[in-house]
Amino acid sequence: MYKTHVADLSYDFKTLRNLMAKASPSRSGDYLAGVGASNNLERVAAQWALADVPLKQFLNEALVPYEQDEVTRLIIDEHDSVAFAFISHFTVGDFRNWLLSEHATTAALTAIAQGLTPEMVAAVSKIMRIQDLILVAKKCRVITQFRNTIGLEKRLSTRLQPNHPTDNPAGVAASLLDGLLYGCGDAVIGINPASDNLEATLRLLHMLHDVIERYQIPTQSCVLAHVTTTLKAIEQGAPVDLVFQSIAGTQKANESFGIHLNLLNEARLAALELGRGTLGNNCMYFETGQGSALSANAHEGLDQQTCEVRAYAVARKFKPLLVNTVVGFIGPEYLYNGKQIIRAGLEDHFCGKLLGLPMGCDVCYTNHAEADQDDMDMLLTQLAVAGNTFIMGIPGADDVMLNYQSTSFHDALYVRQVLGLRPAPEFEQWLQLHGIFNTENQLQQKSEVPALFKPSLQKLS
Amino acid sequence: MNEHNDQTVITNSWASLKQFTPARIALGRAGISLPTRASLDFQLAHALARDAVNIPIDFSGLEKSLSFMGFQSLTLKTRAENQQMYLQRPDLGRVLSDSALDCLQQTTPHSADAVIVIADGLSSKAIEHHALPFLSLLLPKLQEKSYHLAPVCLVKHGRVAIGDAIARHYLARLCIILIGERPGLSSPDSMGIYFTYQARSEISTDADRNCISNIHSNGLSYEQALKKLVFLVSEAEKLQFSGVNLKDETTDTSADDQRRLANFLLD
Numbered sequence: 001m002y003k004t005h006v007a008d009l010s011y012d013f014k015t016l017r018n019l020m021a022k023a024s025p026s027r028s029g030d031y032l033a034g035v036g037a038s039n040n041l042e043r044v045a046a047q048w049a050l051a052d053v054p055l056k057q058f059l060n061e062a063l064v065p066y067e068q069d070e071v072t073r074l075i076i077d078e079h080d081s082v083a084f085a086f087i088s089h090f091t092v093g094d095f096r097n098w099l100l101s102e103h104a105t106t107a108a109l110t111a112i113a114q115g116l117t118p119e120m121v122a123a124v125s126k127i128m129r130i131q132d133l134i135l136v137a138k139k140c141r142v143i144t145q146f147r148n149t150i151g152l153e154k155r156l157s158t159r160l161q162p163n164h165p166t167d168n169p170a171g172v173a174a175s176l177l178d179g180l181l182y183g184c185g186d187a188v189i190g191i192n193p194a195s196d197n198l199e200a201t202l203r204l205l206h207m208l209h210d211v212i213e214r215y216q217i218p219t220q221s222c223v224l225a226h227v228t229t230t231l232k233a234i235e236q237g238a239p240v241d242l243v244f245q246s247i248a249g250t251q252k253a254n255e256s257f258g259i260h261l262n263l264l265n266e267a268r269l270a271a272l273e274l275g276r277g278t279l280g281n282n283c284m285y286f287e288t289g290q291g292s293a294l295s296a297n298a299h300e301g302l303d304q305q306t307c308e309v310r311a312y313a314v315a316r317k318f319k320p321l322l323v324n325t326v327v328g329f330i331g332p333e334y335l336y337n338g339k340q341i342i343r344a345g346l347e348d349h350f351c352g353k354l355l356g357l358p359m360g361c362d363v364c365y366t367n368h369a370e371a372d373q374d375d376m377d378m379l380l381t382q383l384a385v386a387g388n389t390f391i392m393g394i395p396g397a398d399d400v401m402l403n404y405q406s407t408s409f410h411d412a413l414y415v416r417q418v419l420g421l422r423p424a425p426e427f428e429q430w431l432q433l434h435g436i437f438n439t440e441n442q443l444q445q446k447s448e449v450p451a452l453f454k455p456s457l458q459k460l461s
Numbered sequence: 462m463n464e465h466n467d468q469t470v471i472t473n474s475w476a477s478l479k480q481f482t483p484a485r486i487a488l489g490r491a492g493i494s495l496p497t498r499a500s501l502d503f504q505l506a507h508a509l510a511r512d513a514v515n516i517p518i519d520f521s522g523l524e525k526s527l528s529f530m531g532f533q534s535l536t537l538k539t540r541a542e543n544q545q546m547y548l549q550r551p552d553l554g555r556v557l558s559d560s561a562l563d564c565l566q567q568t569t570p571h572s573a574d575a576v577i578v579i580a581d582g583l584s585s586k587a588i589e590h591h592a593l594p595f596l597s598l599l600l601p602k603l604q605e606k607s608y609h610l611a612p613v614c615l616v617k618h619g620r621v622a623i624g625d626a627i628a629r630h631y632l633a634r635l636c637i638i639l640i641g642e643r644p645g646l647s648s649p650d651s652m653g654i655y656f657t658y659q660a661r662s663e664i665s666t667d668a669d670r671n672c673i674s675n676i677h678s679n680g681l682s683y684e685q686a687l688k689k690l691v692f693l694v695s696e697a698e699k700l701q702f703s704g705v706n707l708k709d710e711t712t713d714t715s716a717d718d719q720r721r722l723a724n725f726l727l728d
Contacts (some may be wrong), residue, residue: 028549032549032550032551032552162484163484164482164484165483165648165675165677165679165680165681166675166680166681166685168481168482170481170482170725171481171482171484172482173481173725173726173727174478174479174481174482174484174486175482175484175486176726177475177478177726178473178475178478178484178486178487181473181475194674194675194680194681195672195673195674195689195709196672196705196708196709197689197708197709197710197711198708198709198710199710199711207727210727211726211727214726214727226705228705228706228708229708232708255666255668256666256667256668257667257668257705258668258704258705258706295551296666296667331548331643332548332549333548333549333550333551336549366643367507367510367511367513367514367643367644367645367646368514368548368583368643368644372507373503373504373507394484395484395485395486395488396484396485396486396488396495396499396503397485397503398484398485398503398506398645398646398647399645400482400483400484400645400646400647400648400679401675402645403642403643403644403645403646403648403651404643404645405507405646408485408495410488410490410493410494410495413490413493413494414493414494417493442493443490443493445471446471447471447472447473447474447489447490448474449474449475453726456725456726456728457474457475457477457478457725459725459728460477460478460725
């Protein structure tokens, strides 16, 4: 079934799972798992064979057995065969050609999204170059709303991430204000708490709520605690805008995160009940990243990119406001260097968008990876060209709590300037109203504190 | 690199906020970009953090101090034989080497209440700076509870899950690991603590652990960390589990101070 003959050699890949893994562009995590191609020729042979696989085959051959994995059941049970009908005659190779063609308009891509499974999308991405991933992703449009509108054309949003090593509220507030004054925070103001502590989570939730109310900022807040902590916070009457959770692409990996689909559903319903969105009710915020399933030894023999895309099926079920692939956070054992991180970030963005998700990327690396700021600049710029929904905004790109480097407030301004991108419209109006941005959507020439924040700062001096 | 006379750099008037956070705030800008000084500051910190990953651990000082305090220790290795292998093969950092297994076998496996494991992780500096001061607070606390302690295990090239195998050997109910966290730009020596109740290799997962992170001079103090750990241990003893369903509900004694500080945006 998955046989091919290239350069006088015959290959038989036996299973679709094996074929997918061997066709994956090289990355350390697949070698760690022992599933990667043993050499370049084997990889290309697998890509040739994969290109000939009919898309229908992905509905017939589950990569993780239906009986043992609730993510597989979700993918199969909720597959939209009507949306799929239009592309059901394609092979993976045909599908790539169609995606690149003028027939694959924004409307056509939106129409097929629910007919695609993660495995189909992962498969086609494996035979696409970076420019293909960019070109097709740019045609996808995914718009979500809570208190503002995320994902419009020519817009790039930012998550303001004002983390502090001990969750000190003044420390959080300092980074938060710095970010706002640099025009950052329209996707969400989202804090990673230093510990998964209910009291700290409650304190941060109330603080973010009070700041957003006081200064009438058209954005939403999130404290990135475990979903069970957020549920407890909701029970205690805390003002929860977005429910956060890290998710993965297998049931076993999700179990290692202490979650399952019913729990996510329960949390979403609890947040909807609060009715805190003004424009829309996309109230979930998910984070993912290649390698997370393998790190929990729960990858079920899959390659890490296919595992990652399966996580997007989990995300899609709960209609999130934002999905964030934290691409370089996990470390060099999964993505070894800048080249692997860059490709992974663009794959994740493409796959998420094609499945209909509001996909953003934490363009990031750790200090034990072979990567640096130049690599991040390349990924940031390429993602923005691809129409990425949002990036992180962290003071000076240095997260002093999570100990990794992401994108800075300055980075967001850079990429908006070179590509003519703007923040979410409601947030943009707020920035202009308070004189943080001028009418050209640029920071004011003089760095003056807007009247809105002057009283708070004057108390300090 | 002096930028005081540089008219093209736009400085930020809110630099006073730096008193509240080690984050790189109020950096100013050249156009919309980082000014030269801030850009080079970053490169310097990155160079230091990159180098910190590769400094090998030296447990000899810790061994001596523990022995001086009257505690037994064992120095063990994992199957990750060198730093390169350690970084790329986390699976090997979760398994003890054959010689370490032999060494462990030679100590009597008796049912200890608790075992403390210390691993270099990704920052040997974190362990060199913070392990001993923290142990000097923790060990007496555990003795107060009349816990029977296994020898303190010092593991080179260890990952968090290495504690599971050691806990199983000693049939220990409580497994506490101190480990060097990934070095950040502003904190190349941050230590983390992972606590697992009934840790067992091949069975325990990350969902069974509780983590106390960011123990360093700009982060959590030893006293704060100890308070959290003691709470988690007592709760786990009552509930007979640890992990995501065991919530850290300690209150911060300095919370009132913190609230007052926080109000600069909210008064």
